[in-house]
Amino acid sequence: MKFSVLAGAALLAGTALADVDPIVINTSKFFYKTNGTEFFIRGVAYQQDYSGGGANGDSSSSNSSTYVDPLADSASCQRDIPYLVALRTNTIRVYAIDPTKNHDQCMQMLADAGIYVISDLSSPSQSIIRDDPQWNIALYQRYTAVIDALAKYNNVIGFFAGNEVSNNLTNTDASAFVKAAVRDMKAYIKAKNYRTMGVGYATNDDSDIRVNMANYFNCGSRDSSIDFWGYNVYSWCGNSSYQKSGYEARTQEFQSYSVPVFFAEYGCNTVRPRQFSEVAALFGDTMTKVWSGGVVYMYFEEANNYGLVSVSGNSVSKLPDYSYLSQEMASVTATGVSNSAYHPSNTAAQSCPTVDSKWAASEKLPPSPNAQLCSCMVSSLTCVVQASVSSKQLAQLFNQVCGYGVCNGITANATTGVYGAYSMCADMDKLSFAMDQYFQAQIAKGNGASACDFGGSASTQATSSPSGTCSVLLGQAGSQGTGSVAANPTATGSSPSGGSSSSAAARPVAAPSSVHFGMWQVGAYVVTAAIAGVGMIIL
Numbered sequence: 215m216k217f218s219v220l221a222g223a224a225l226l227a228g229t230a231l232a233d234v235d236p237i238v239i240n241t242s243k244f245f246y247k248t249n250g251t252e253f254f255i256r257g258v259a260y261q262q263d264y265s266g267g268g269a270n271g272d273s274s275s276s277n278s279s280t281y282v283d284p285l286a287d288s289a290s291c292q293r294d295i296p297y298l299v300a301l302r303t304n305t306i307r308v309y310a311i312d313p314t315k316n317h318d319q320c321m322q323m324l325a326d327a328g329i330y331v332i333s334d335l336s337s338p339s340q341s342i343i344r345d346d347p348q349w350n351i352a353l354y355q356r357y358t359a360v361i362d363a364l365a366k367y368n369n370v371i372g373f374f375a376g377n378e379v380s381n382n383l384t385n386t387d388a389s390a391f392v393k394a395a396v397r398d399m400k401a402y403i404k405a406k407n408y409r410t411m412g413v414g415y416a417t418n419d420d421s422d423i424r425v426n427m428a429n430y431f432n433c434g435s436r437d438s439s440i441d442f443w444g445y446n447v448y449s450w451c452g453n454s455s456y457q458k459s460g461y462e463a464r465t466q467e468f469q470s471y472s473v474p475v476f477f478a479e480y481g482c483n484t485v486r487p488r489q490f491s492e493v494a495a496l497f498g499d500t501m502t503k504v505w506s507g508g509v510v511y512m513y514f515e516e517a518n519n520y521g522l523v524s525v526s527g528n529s530v531s532k533l534p535d536y537s538y539l540s541q542e543m544a545s546v547t548a549t550g551v552s553n554s555a556y557h558p559s560n561t562a563a564q565s566c567p568t569v570d571s572k573w574a575a576s577e578k579l580p581p582s583p584n585a586q587l588c589s590c591m592v593s594s595l596t597c598v599v600q601a602s603v604s605s606k607q608l609a610q611l612f613n614q615v616c617g618y619g620v621c622n623g624i625t626a627n628a629t630t631g632v633y634g635a636y637s638m639c640a641d642m643d644k645l646s647f648a649m650d651q652y653f654q655a656q657i658a659k660g661n662g663a664s665a666c667d668f669g670g671s672a673s674t675q676a677t678s679s680p681s682g683t684c685s686v687l688l689g690q691a692g693s694q695g696t697g698s699v700a701a702n703p704t705a706t707g708s709s710p711s712g713g714s715s716s717s718a719a720a721r722p723v724a725a726p727s728s729v730h731f732g733m734w735q736v737g738a739y740v741v742t743a744a745i746a747g748v749g750m751i752i753l
């Protein structure tokens with residue numbers, strides 16, 4: 215008896231047992247793992263109340279305190295998936311999921327529909343901030359929690375470790391922190407023995423930095439370079455052309471790139487309705503040699519007018535853009551190459567850009583967040599900050615204590631590639647370290663009696679001399695915190711992501727994670743939720 219796959223799927227509908235073939239990467243292409251057919255992303259960005267993106271995006275206008283997890287509400291997934299399927303969508307990009315929620319139902323419905331997921335790891339309040347970049351304990355916890363939440367689903371292609379973090383010449387140093395995140399998340403996926411999933415980056419399209427950006431993330435050791443490159447491109451507006459839109463130039467730039475590249479967002483809306491004539495180019499023979507498709511920005515209509523549909527409660531209305539995209543998608547056929555017939559020559563990484571006036575991120579990356587190290591450090595201090603200080607006081611105290619020149623152990627400079635061993639610790643812990651440095655210096659001068667005070671914000675605690683692992687870690691960090699700590703936290707099996715050894719558990723954390731200090735440059739802590747915001751396109 216011949217049992218048709220379709221009939222089987224129909225029988226099982228409701229109990230939903232279908233699973234997808236994982237997507238694997240070979241050099242610069244995606245493939246279905248089992249049959250080796252090349253995989254092209256026909257993607258749609260799928261996240262409600264997320265209005266920061268688009269070509270004229272302003273990330274600071276998006277609500278940075280909340281987000282709606284698009285994969286946690288099965289009723290919305292059920293409502294929307296048919297509309298995605300009708301566009302031949304095989305991938306959605308989600309920008310922020312809540313790792314504490316259950317995603318089984320949405321992920322199964324998506325799998326049943328043959329739809330894969332690429333998820334950003336950050337959230338509006340927890341991301342690498344371009345003007346005050348850090349790769350720290352809190353972000354490590356957020357990123358690993360998202361990976362833990364999604365790793366079990368075969369329809370996850372991978373993750374973005376950042377979206378448009380560096381976006382112009384003034385903030386290229388921030389890319390070092392993103393690349394450190396890439397390195398640590400790749401190591402984390404390996405250490406946890408998860409299925410191979412890629413860790414990539416999604417960039418804006420700024421003519422001053424785009425070549426250096428692409429080279430930087432694809433240079434140096436494989437262990438710290440990206441697995442795929444997402445490009446947020448809004449340069450094809452109205453009836454443009456392959457040449458005029460800049461697509462031709464971009465395609466040439468990526469000809470020898472050694473990992474897959476695709477549009478992580480596209481769909482300029484300066485001419486509306488959007489007729490999506492770029493779809494034929496993107497999935498045509500010329501571009502598919504270099505690109506693996508793209509993700510249309512976006513499903514939901516929001517204030518920024520990029521929606522394909524408008525949603526109200528349980529009802530979905532197709533907007534004009536939807537029908538145009540649908541027509542275009544229906545007529546593309548990208549066949550590509552099969553894995554077995556693929557003999558790539560572009561396997562070499564790029565050279566890292568030289569640090570100069572146009573590029574400020576060193577090849578030398580920030581240290582891995584290591585909660586155990588921070589916890590050992592705090593336990594070893596005599597003078598520590600009071601748990602009750604407010605976030606405003608915290609900023610002032612950094613300002614004051616770092617003015618005494620005792621902050622080398624807690625600062626990070628991605629341009630010089632010099633990072634304090636404790637630069638990845640929580641703000642409270644960093645402040646305690648600096649206060650104690652000052653206190654110890656005063657003791658040495660015979661002025662110790664009143665030096666641990668800081669207007670009543672600091673006090674002394676009992677310490678015992680460090681032993682075991684703490685003693686080793688602190689020895690590597692050195693008394694001023696300027697040494698480098700070799701231990702890879704994931705390799706030792708001691709997760710830096712909190713748990714009982716975390717410094718956050720040992721000491722109350724006063725500062726909400728959404729507050730970022732420009733260290734002692736008080737006032738520099740404007741929260742720019744870096745998950746959004748495409749800069750102006752300068753061609």
Ligand SMILES: *[C@@H]1O[C@H](CO)[C@@H](O)[C@H](O)[C@H]1NC(C)=O
Nearest residue numbers: 234235246248249250251328
């Ligand atoms: C390979 O598998 C995918 C999904 O499992 C399917 O869409 C595709 O058609 C298959 N390729 C071939 C050549 O059968």
Ligand SMILES: *[C@@H]1O[C@H](CO)[C@@H](O)[C@H](O)[C@H]1NC(C)=O
Nearest residue numbers: 263275276277278279280281
């Ligand atoms: C942002 O979200 C918070 C919490 O839900 C809400 O109180 C606030 O009004 C929202 N702000 C804007 C601008 O939507």
Ligand SMILES: *[C@@H]1O[C@H](CO)[C@@H](O)[C@H](O)[C@H]1NC(C)=O
Nearest residue numbers: 344345381382383384385742
């Ligand atoms: C560069 O980006 C910063 C945000 O990091 C912004 O304040 C500044 O205006 C931008 N500069 C230019 C020249 O676009």
Ligand SMILES: *[C@@H]1O[C@H](CO)[C@@H](O)[C@H](O)[C@H]1NC(C)=O
Nearest residue numbers: 452453454485486487489491
């Ligand atoms: C774009 O081209 C299509 C087909 O060639 C045409 O129908 C449409 O009116 C043009 N749109 C604009 C804005 O020029």
Ligand SMILES: *[C@@H]1O[C@H](CO)[C@@H](O)[C@H](O)[C@H]1NC(C)=O
Nearest residue numbers: 238239240553554555556557
């Ligand atoms: C990549 O393709 C080459 C050529 O077909 C093949 O030898 C190799 O095993 C493939 N690697 C992966 C990871 O699929």
Ligand SMILES: *[C@@H]1O[C@H](CO)[C@@H](O)[C@H](O)[C@H]1NC(C)=O
Nearest residue numbers: 387625626627628629630631
């Ligand atoms: C890094 O160090 C260089 C050289 O001392 C300095 O010019 C630059 O301002 C520093 N950057 C940061 C972010 O502190």
